[in-house]
Amino acid sequence: MPRIEHVALWARDLDNLCSFYARAFGAAGGSLYENKAKGFKSRFLTFQSGARLEIMATSQLQPVEHEPGAQLMGLTHLAFSLGSEAAVDELTEKLRDAGASVLDGPRRTGDGYYESVVHDFLR
Numbered sequence: 001m002p003r004i005e006h007v008a009l010w011a012r013d014l015d016n017l018c019s020f021y022a023r024a025f026g027a028a029g030g031s032l033y034e035n036k037a038k039g040f041k042s043r044f045l046t047f048q049s050g051a052r053l054e055i056m057a058t059s060q061l062q063p064v065e066h067e068p069g070a071q072l073m074g075l076t077h078l079a080f081s082l083g084s085e086a087a088v089d090e091l092t093e094k095l096r097d098a099g100a101s102v103l104d105g106p107r108r109t110g111d112g113y114y115e116s117v118v119h120d121f122l123r
Helices: 014-025 085-097
Strands: 007-010 033-035 040-046 052-058 102-108 114-118
Touching: 014 040, 014 052, 014 085, 085 102, 085 114
Parallel strands: 007 052
Antiparallel strands: 033 040, 040 052, 102 114
């Protein structure tokens, strides 16, 4: 049966983005993979549920950058379930205090989710 194995994200600062997901969501960082010939580095982060993110950096490619909050075709957001509204409130304040940009929420959406929309530290 198919399942999503992992989602990969380009980052300007691989270590900073890995640290964000570790601090905010308790992700465990794997070892650094580096291919010097291709100017590529990556690290897999594993969450308690088993879900994984691959955070990648490159010195040879030039991934297209866009303004934070821009709506593009393709991957738009990652959603994490925290288990309760109180946990969403608590993490939103923790992230805000750490300097993350909270775009919206916490709030109840029209389709029933209780959420906050927060930029990670990709930039």
